[in-house]
Amino acid sequence: MRTPSWDNRGLKKGTWTPEEDRKLVAYVTRYGSWNWRQLPRFAGLERCGKSCRLRWLNYLRPNIKRGNFTDIEEETIIKLHENLGNKWSVIATHLPGRTDNEIKNHWHTTLKKRFGKKTVQTETNVKASKSNSYKISDPDPLSTELSSSEFSSSDYTTHQNLFVEDGFDFLDAYLEDMNHNISTESFHISQVTTQANGSDAQKTMECVRPESPLSYYNENSVVENDDFGFLEAIEPITEHSWTEAFVADMSLIPNELLVPLVNESESYFSSAYDVEDLWCLKNNSHDDLDVNLFQ
DNA sequence: AACAAGCCCAACCGCCCGGCA
């Protein structure tokens, strides 16, 4: 979108590149967002912390739901906006997978025009009459929170995809999530797993989300050049690897923020997220997910 | 085909709030 530029501190501004996305995802996935202001330095990013935070929360974070808003989602936004005003972050908590920024954009570009000048209540009642899952007459905005059963099952595919059966491999789950339901096209990427033990650990997995940052890559070049570097982040391979920056700076990260790898031979990744939160997510109902995850 | 206008959304900016020393 925005033309890349540098501010007076030498920090980059503007559109994020795929490489920057990979660095940020890899770093936050492994170490969490322990300090947004310091994070870019350790992650090898020439960005301000705010920019990193925004990029992560609005675009790279798992469970982000993209694409058109459903009628139910629009009804929810309209109703909540009527009751709460421009409290986009609060409204976003009622729409699993949607970010406040996305909701705000959708409101300004679409809903405001459609509903801004009409009586919102009237309009929403019409829409609500089409839906048997949303009670527009409920006066309490909080009580209008949609239960998991009020969304179609596909709405939650991203949540369900966050976890895989064979253990707690956060990054696998992340990639699974990124694959969600966007395209039927597919391409293969290499998955770094346990190369350290010398076994033939390279697997392939399908990545089918052209709208994701990963899709910046030409699919053919990914296959032919094996240049899909997303996972290189967690295992410095060459001296030119960007990972060198944060690997070299690891000593500066407080020990308590460095989560030891559980089992290097099987689960290379670890996360500084609250492990209890993540584990409980595996068992909790869907409507807790967006609250607990990655806050 | 070329241009203009409007749309859309990622990203930035500045303010506010809470935690902490």
Add this chain to the structure above:
DNA sequence: CTGCCGGGCGGTTGGGCTTGT
């Protein structure tokens, strides 16, 4: 109590994309 710092939030903007003429 006060000031600093980091995070969060809402408003705004830049510019690519789409649609209309």
